[in-house]
Amino acid sequence: MATEQSSNRVNGINLNVLNETVSAIKGDPELGKCHFRARNKWVDAAHNCTTVSGFYGAKQENTHKQVFELHADEPPILAGNDDGANPVEHLLHALASCVTTSMVAHAAVRGIYIEELESELEGDIDLRGFLGLDADVPKGYTNIRVTYKVKTDVDNLSKLKKLAEFSPVYNTLTHGTKVDIQVEPK
Amino acid sequence: MATEQSSNRVNGINLNVLNETVSAIKGDPELGKCHFRARNKWVDAAHNCTTVSGFYGAKQENTHKQVFELHADEPPILAGNDDGANPVEHLLHALASCVTTSMVAHAAVRGIYIEELESELEGDIDLRGFLGLDADVPKGYTNIRVTYKVKTDVDNLSKLKKLAEFSPVYNTLTHGTKVDIQVEPK
Numbered sequence: 001m002a003t004e005q006s007s008n009r010v011n012g013i014n015l016n017v018l019n020e021t022v023s024a025i026k027g028d029p030e031l032g033k034c035h036f037r038a039r040n041k042w043v044d045a046a047h048n049c050t051t052v053s054g055f056y057g058a059k060q061e062n063t064h065k066q067v068f069e070l071h072a073d074e075p076p077i078l079a080g081n082d083d084g085a086n087p088v089e090h091l092l093h094a095l096a097s098c099v100t101t102s103m104v105a106h107a108a109v110r111g112i113y114i115e116e117l118e119s120e121l122e123g124d125i126d127l128r129g130f131l132g133l134d135a136d137v138p139k140g141y142t143n144i145r146v147t148y149k150v151k152t153d154v155d156n157l158s159k160l161k162k163l164a165e166f167s168p169v170y171n172t173l174t175h176g177t178k179v180d181i182q183v184e185p186k
Numbered sequence: 187m188a189t190e191q192s193s194n195r196v197n198g199i200n201l202n203v204l205n206e207t208v209s210a211i212k213g214d215p216e217l218g219k220c221h222f223r224a225r226n227k228w229v230d231a232a233h234n235c236t237t238v239s240g241f242y243g244a245k246q247e248n249t250h251k252q253v254f255e256l257h258a259d260e261p262p263i264l265a266g267n268d269d270g271a272n273p274v275e276h277l278l279h280a281l282a283s284c285v286t287t288s289m290v291a292h293a294a295v296r297g298i299y300i301e302e303l304e305s306e307l308e309g310d311i312d313l314r315g316f317l318g319l320d321a322d323v324p325k326g327y328t329n330i331r332v333t334y335k336v337k338t339d340v341d342n343l344s345k346l347k348k349l350a351e352f353s354p355v356y357n358t359l360t361h362g363t364k365v366d367i368q369v370e371p372k
Contacts, residue, residue, distance in 0.1 A: 012231030018265045022317055029320075032313035036274050040282035042303040045198030048286045050279040052271040055261075057313070062263055068271040070256075072283030075241075077248055079204045079291065085238040085254040087284030087355050088222050093236040094280055096226035097258030098273030099367065100234045102316070105265065116372055117228040123363075127218035127243070130288070130354050131208055134215075139351075140358030144365045149372035161369040165325075168316050169273050172326030176362030177309075179330045181285065183347040186302055186335035 013108035024058070031058045046080035047073040088141065092121045098169035099146065106163040107156070114160075116151035144173070196294035204295060210244070217244050232266035233259040274327065278307045284355035285332065292349040293342070300346075302337035330359070 008015045025032040034057035040050045050070040054063040072087050074080025085093070096119050107114055122145050129139035150160060164170060194201045211218040220243035226236045236256040240249040258273050260266025271279070282305050293300055308331050315325035336346060350356060 009231075012233075013265055014231075017262070021263070021265065021313075022319070025313060025317065026319060029312075029314060032317070032319070032323075034311045034313060036272075036278060036309050036311065038275060038278035038282055038307045040279070040286055040305045040307070042286050042290060042300070045195075045200070046287045046291065047198075048283050050282055052275045052279070055275070058263060062261060064261060064271070065268045068275070070271065070276070070279045070283075072279070072287070074287065075248060075250060076203070077207070077244060079199055079207065082251045085250070085256065086222075087280050087287060087353075088358075089224060089238045089241070089254070090256070090276060090283060091280040091355050091358065092222060092224035093226070093238070093256045093258070094273050094277035095365070096224055096236055097234050097256075097276060100226055100228050101232045101258070101260065101273060104228060105232065106318075114228070118372070119226045121224045121226070123222050125220045125222065125354055126215075127207075127211060127220060128215060129357070130352055131211065131218070132292075132352060133208070133212060133218070138357065138361070140354045140356070140361060141363040144363060146365065146367045148367065148369045150369060151372040154371055157369045157371060161367060164367050164369070166316055166318060167273075168311055168326045169277050170326070170365060170367075171315070171324065172274075172277065173358065173363050174365050175324070175326060177327040177330060177359050179281070179332065179356060179360050181332045181334065181347060181350050181356075183334045183336060183343050183350070185340055185343060186304070186337040 010108035010111060011104045011114050013105050015108060018105065018109060046078070047071070047083050088123065088125060092123055094169050095144065095173060096121050096146065098167040099164045102167035103160050103163050106166050107160060112156050112159060114150060114152045117148065119146055119148045121146050196297065197290045197300050199291050199294035201294060204291065232264070233257065233269050274309065274311060278309055280355050281330065281359060282307050282332065284353045285350045288353035289346050289349050292352050293346060298342050298345060300336060300338045303334065305332055305334045307332050
């Protein structure tokens with residue numbers, strides 16, 4: 001990975017921008033409060049589509065440079081047409097991407113250089129829970145294993161493992177969160 | 187939404203396939219045990235890419251009809267290049283898609299017809315947690331609000347709200363799960 005010292009980049013992260021954000025939020029904690037958003041529309045059967053266009057943060061509405069469109073479906077064995085990764089696979093993506101970015105960014109501000117970084121994830125779900133066949137079987141993931149392979153100075157590995165714990169998705173999954181669902185007529 | 191009575195479809199869901207899966211798992215609970223998987227690779231800065239190609243379930247390896255590629259990045263305000271929705275937005279997509287599919291499929295087996303269904307999600311994160319500015323501020327989502335608008339018989343709305351609770355991602359987020367992270371040299 002290129003590290004452009006001239007523009008103060010480590011692991012590709014522009015430290016000028018990141019440090020500016022950190023300083024601003026230190027000075028005014030209200031700037032750190034974010035509302036992230038998504039809209040989802042059912043297409044047919046197990047196929048549905050989410051659009052992500054912007055979020056509230058730094059006391060303002062922020063628009064993404066494009067509208068992101070994310071498709072979910074189920075494979076035929078789960079009564080779908082396989083036109084997208086399924087929701088629990090998308091959850092693994094959310095986790096992997098968040099832990100990766102958290103490691104890379106927090107390493108950057110600490111001057112820890114990473115050359116390559118990849119991960120494999122595996123999570124366990126017993127479908128008897130989702131299908132309502134046994135009320136004692138959990139409906140969600142009971143365990144997720146993540147293995148990172150990192151090309152960096154070997155002394156950095158234990159530090160990176162610690163930095164993973166800054167990840168918002170990791171923390172949401174391990175601590176749980178409140179989810180309120182409303183169902184209204186259209 | 188089309189409902190092809192001839193092939194025993196409700197809400198587009200093929201009930202023959204779904205009921206077959208349910209019967210098989212009832213007869214042999216081992217068939218319900220799934221391991222879902224993803225691989226992620228860091229691209230540069232806050233940009234990384236996940237691939238999803240298959241999973242273990244029904245006592246066999248299952249390959250998706252294509253490899254799904256999912257990109258994550260951060261907007262410029264968060265030191266990224268905005269080449270994908272960010273990880274916490276992907277998490278909202280995982281939740282929306284899972285609750286939607288859970289509602290649609292469980293409604294189908296109960297003979298509840300849905301014409302249209304869409305949702306809006308908003309989740310709260312205070313970046314002071316992720317940035318390590320205040321150890322008392324949670325790093326993950328503290329609250330996620332989901333509002334569904336459904337075109338269906340009005341009597342179905344409260345039933346659908348109850349069916350949302352079958353969602354594996356909803357249950358993973360509200361109950362939390364164990365996540366083990368290993369960091370190894372490459």
